[in-house]
Amino acid sequence: MTAKPDKADFYDRVYEVVARIPHGRVTTYGAIARYLGIGGSARMVGYALNLTLKSDGPELPCHRVVNRLGQLSGKAYFGPGLMEALLRQENITFLDEDTIDLDRHFWDPAEAL
Template sequence: MEEKSFYEKVYEVTRQIPKGRVTSYGAIANHLGTGLSARMVGWALNNCHELDPPVPAHRVVNRNGMLSGKFHFPTPTIMQELLEREGIKIKDDCVVDFKKKLWLP
């Protein structure tokens, strides 16, 4: 009986993001079937701070590839640091070649 709440599914999908890839809130929401409620994805990730294991929320950006949620991290720089470490280049708080690195579940 998997009566998983909406946000639990978000964590599952977000954890499945391969290294060096990123995804958008809309893509996750679409996979969950909510489609239009990308806001819920972000809100689900709002709990990611107490999740176990932690969710690679740094790989989740908005539809523009912009690090909109970076301010929600312990430090707003950790997101860019991690993404660059994965091989993703950040330019002006946006993911370079975002479309090429976009990963769909």
């Protein structure tokens, strides 16, 4: 049985990973959770990122985190079209209106860090 992480510590670890996502690449909430050893906690990663967008938290490239299907699930926090616009500025390829080509742009923290 895996112990639940301390929220503040977990959030800080999430922020450290997100800060290292390279320009032109994306990762998923689940990939971050797995890298941190808390598989199944993708939602907690989302909560952590949500706090940075609603507060004076660290400025992070949160637009580079998508759901497991490559969909822009965080776009509600960026305002209409902003998440997509930021990703397109980084030459991210979309398969359709709001789904990224993960085969081309996925960055796996477990392999990179």
